[in-house]
Amino acid sequence: MRPTAFTGRLGVQHPLVLAPMAGGPSTPALCAAVSEAGGLGSHGGAYLPPAKLRDDIRAIRAATSRPFAINLFADDGAAGDERTLRAAQEAVAGYRAQLGLPPPSPPAPLVTLREAFPVILEERVPVFSFTFGIPPQEMLDACRKAGIATMGTATTVAEARALEQSGVDFVCAQGAEAGGHRGTFDRDAEPPLIGTLALVPQVVDAVRLPVIAAGGIMDGRGFAAALALGASAVSLGTAFLLCPEAGTSAPYRAALRQARDDATVITRAFSGRAARGLSNRFTREMSDAPIAPYPIQNALTREIRAAAAKLGDPGFLSLWAGQAAALAHEIPARELVAQIVHEAEAVISGLRAEP
Numbered sequence: 001m002r003p004t005a006f007t008g009r010l011g012v013q014h015p016l017v018l019a020p021m022a023g024g025p026s027t028p029a030l031c032a033a034v035s036e037a038g039g040l041g042s043h044g045g046a047y048l049p050p051a052k053l054r055d056d057i058r059a060i061r062a063a064t065s066r067p068f069a070i071n072l073f074a075d076d077g078a079a080g081d082e083r084t085l086r087a088a089q090e091a092v093a094g095y096r097a098q099l100g101l102p103p104p105s106p107p108a109p110l111v112t113l114r115e116a117f118p119v120i121l122e123e124r125v126p127v128f129s130f131t132f133g134i135p136p137q138e139m140l141d142a143c144r145k146a147g148i149a150t151m152g153t154a155t156t157v158a159e160a161r162a163l164e165q166s167g168v169d170f171v172c173a174q175g176a177e178a179g180g181h182r183g184t185f186d187r188d189a190e191p192p193l194i195g196t197l198a199l200v201p202q203v204v205d206a207v208r209l210p211v212i213a214a215g216g217i218m219d220g221r222g223f224a225a226a227l228a229l230g231a232s233a234v235s236l237g238t239a240f241l242l243c244p245e246a247g248t249s250a251p252y253r254a255a256l257r258q259a260r261d262d263a264t265v266i267t268r269a270f271s272g273r274a275a276r277g278l279s280n281r282f283t284r285e286m287s288d289a290p291i292a293p294y295p296i297q298n299a300l301t302r303e304i305r306a307a308a309a310k311l312g313d314p315g316f317l318s319l320w321a322g323q324a325a326a327l328a329h330e331i332p333a334r335e336l337v338a339q340i341v342h343e344a345e346a347v348i349s350g351l352r353a354e355p
């Protein structure tokens with residue numbers, strides 16, 4: 001495959017990124033396997049206490065000397081008012097009782113960007129990627145000084161332009177098909193659900209930065225299509241969820257194996273922020289329930305998710321997945337990267353051969 005602005009700038013072989021997948025699926029082993037295979041591995045560092053984040057970065061470095069990315073959330077969220085919080089607590093109380101959990105104590109806050117960012121800097125990770133907005137300018141300036149490349153997520157052209165203005169090195173255009181949280185900056189807004197096929201060329205036309213396409217890309221066909229749209233690389237999350245190196249839990253894997261094209265929904269029920277995952281009992285029953293803002297809702301459902309995971313019950317798990325989850329393969333990450341690259345090359349040469 002021809003070099004792109006992405007491969008040239010980062011010195012990686014293939015214009016393929018393993019998307020960060022915080023909250024379980026991301027592991028140092030998965031990240032290192034993709035980097036070793038010639039792509040850019042990413043590790044979802046959000047939610048990790050700084051000491052664990054540092055250990056994970058060192059574990060990645062012990063397994064590969066190639067570039068990788070560490071991803072954090074640029075938005076620490078909001079506290080929410082008393083009334084909303086109480087209503088949201090009541091909405092999940094029945095589930096807690098069913099799972100044998102005590103009534104919720106005041107939710108513990110998540111690790112903030114300010115707490116986690118020093119680890120990025122001190123460990124001088126090759127790439128710092130982020131979602132949910134733009135980190136403070138001094139953090140981006142510090143990355144530039146330290147030689148750390150930066151990559152922000154955009155779900156609209158306006159967000160991509162704002163990222164370019166802030167001086168980041170790469171923009172990841174996240175289409176509506178994508179699994180996991182929408183990267184949309186405004187946490188309260190209805191997320192604009194612009195599909196990958198529509199978003200990528202508009203972002204490519206709007207910014208001068210290399211654009212990475214994300215959302216619904218599972219194989220060489222999607223890879224070739226994204227390059228045709230002007231992307232410099234692709235970012236795949238759901239495609240890697242069934243790899244043995246991923247931290248995807250057993251009930252989550254079982255649900256993914258049955259996923260169909262119409263299996264996903266956008267929900268705020270788990271975290272307070274809009275995210276795409278497989279529809280299950282919790283997303284269905286909570287669709288009209290009062291929800292606390294991110295990250296309070298995340299804290300309110302944390303023990304429910306943990307208890308369900310222990311019971312092997314997918315009904316209360318956040319089963320983040322993209323719209324093309326049915327195309328996921330259960331093979332080692334290294335083989336998956338080689339297969340996708342090979343397929344993309346075949347697709348591209350097949351298109352050239354057409355009269």
Ligand SMILES: Cc1cc2nc3c(=O)[nH]c(=O)nc-3n(C[C@H](O)[C@H](O)[C@H](O)COP(=O)(O)O)c2cc1C
Nearest residue numbers: 019021022044131178179180215216237238320322
């Ligand atoms: C399980 C899961 C967790 C995710 N966690 C993160 C995350 O921590 N940070 C982030 O920037 N994006 C996260 N995403 C979104 C991905 O970066 C990416 O946009 C998405 O996976 C691309 O769509 P696809 O899943 O169809 O490949 C997550 C996606 C999934 C499936």
